[in-house]
Amino acid sequence: MRVLTVIGNRPQFIKASAVSSRxxxxxxxxxxxxxxxxxxxxxxxxxxxxxxxxxxxxxxIGGGTNTAQTARMxxxxxxxxxxxxxxxxxxxxxxxxxxxxxxxxxQAGIPVAHVEAGMRSFDRAMPExxxxxxxDHLGALLLCPSQxxxxxxxxxxxxxxxxxxxxxxVDVAQLLQPAARxxxxxxxxxxxxxxxxxxxxxxxxxxxxDPERLRLLADVLLALPLPVVLPLHPRTRARLExxxxxxxxxxxxxxxxxxxxxxxxxxxxxxxxxxxxTDSGGVQKEAYLAGVPCVTMRxxxxxxxTVEAGWNTLVDLDAERALAALERTPPGERPQLYGDGKAGExxxxxxRALAAxxxxxx
Ligand code: UDP
Numbered sequence: 001m002r003v004l005t006v007i008g009n010r011p012q013f014i015k016a017s018a019v020s021s022r023x024x025x026x027x028x029x030x031x032x033x034x035x036x037x038x039x040x041x042x043x044x045x046x047x048x049x050x051x052x053x054x055x056x057x058x059x060x061i062g063g064g065t066n067t068a069q070t071a072r073m074x075x076x077x078x079x080x081x082x083x084x085x086x087x088x089x090x091x092x093x094x095x096x097x098x099x100x101x102x103x104x105x106x107q108a109g110i111p112v113a114h115v116e117a118g119m120r121s122f123d124r125a126m127p128e129x130x131x132x133x134x135x136d137h138l139g140a141l142l143l144c145p146s147q148x149x150x151x152x153x154x155x156x157x158x159x160x161x162x163x164x165x166x167x168x169x170v171d172v173a174q175l176l177q178p179a180a181r182x183x184x185x186x187x188x189x190x191x192x193x194x195x196x197x198x199x200x201x202x203x204x205x206x207x208x209x210d211p212e213r214l215r216l217l218a219d220v221l222l223a224l225p226l227p228v229v230l231p232l233h234p235r236t237r238a239r240l241e242x243x244x245x246x247x248x249x250x251x252x253x254x255x256x257x258x259x260x261x262x263x264x265x266x267x268x269x270x271x272x273x274x275x276x277x278t279d280s281g282g283v284q285k286e287a288y289l290a291g292v293p294c295v296t297m298r299x300x301x302x303x304x305x306t307v308e309a310g311w312n313t314l315v316d317l318d319a320e321r322a323l324a325a326l327e328r329t330p331p332g333e334r335p336q337l338y339g340d341g342k343a344g345e346x347x348x349x350x351x352r353a354l355a356a357x358x359x360x361x362x
Pocket of ligand 1: 014201260282
């Protein structure tokens, strides 16, 4: 059995690291890196740290609009699929690489497995939401991280087989958070102490591409009451620079700017933070797993269970609401929301069965 895995950005490298070695123990995996994230800080460091096998194919397709980028990926994937002739294609999450991988495969008559299927923010203005919905309706095997995701897919009457496997990011977090928590040297460059600072990330198009929203984002960061370590995503840096806001943000004494960090340094900062302020999907969940309260700078989230459990508060880009959320004491309970840390093995087994042409689960 031969599986072609299509990945292209930071969270996909992290997710694939929970699956790839398990899949390779069962059969052949060929990995394609689309190049959606090409900087070494957003790409190579994750292959090194997470021991992800180097990709067999590099498409080098980054930049451009979502439509243009997806179109270029589709054009590059078609001959590659004809050449590699996989029995199944595996895609992760909700990026242009996810959609392009799924669509190119289905057009070539190859079944698609989608990891992180069924996640919904119900906000079609998010490019990620469009990618998720379309990919789920193309997939033959929809591997869900939560019961909510399963319910979403049932409501949409998807054609593919739906399986609850848990979240592969839980596997990675369970493996690496304990050591990362002890890695306090990662805090030193920012002159912060465990429990005495906030960790902030922002990169969603809806927050950084519109100058008015970007101004509000800067206002939230400037209003935060503790030292803030801010590993700046290249897109956010570029937008802040273009809007003339980067200087204002960096000049604030409490803001400690960082480059995009590797997983281990980032996880060390996450596990030791008083709270996390973010618009990332993955970071909301990782904060929950680490027992760190999260303030989410979005009006909605796919990871609704973290909000319902009282560990995550949606504040959009409202500085006052962010400050109020940071005052909240987190609940004593932190139930297991996204599985037992063995999702990677379930994904590998399910994908092997798909590639072998096994009948889909009911
Ligand atoms: N992350 C990282 N370094 C950073 C920022 C984030 O390693 O400087 C990791 C983080 O631990 C999480 C993932 O990248 O696993 C989240 O990626 P991102 O926020 O880019 O994507 P999203 O989850 O929002 O799709």
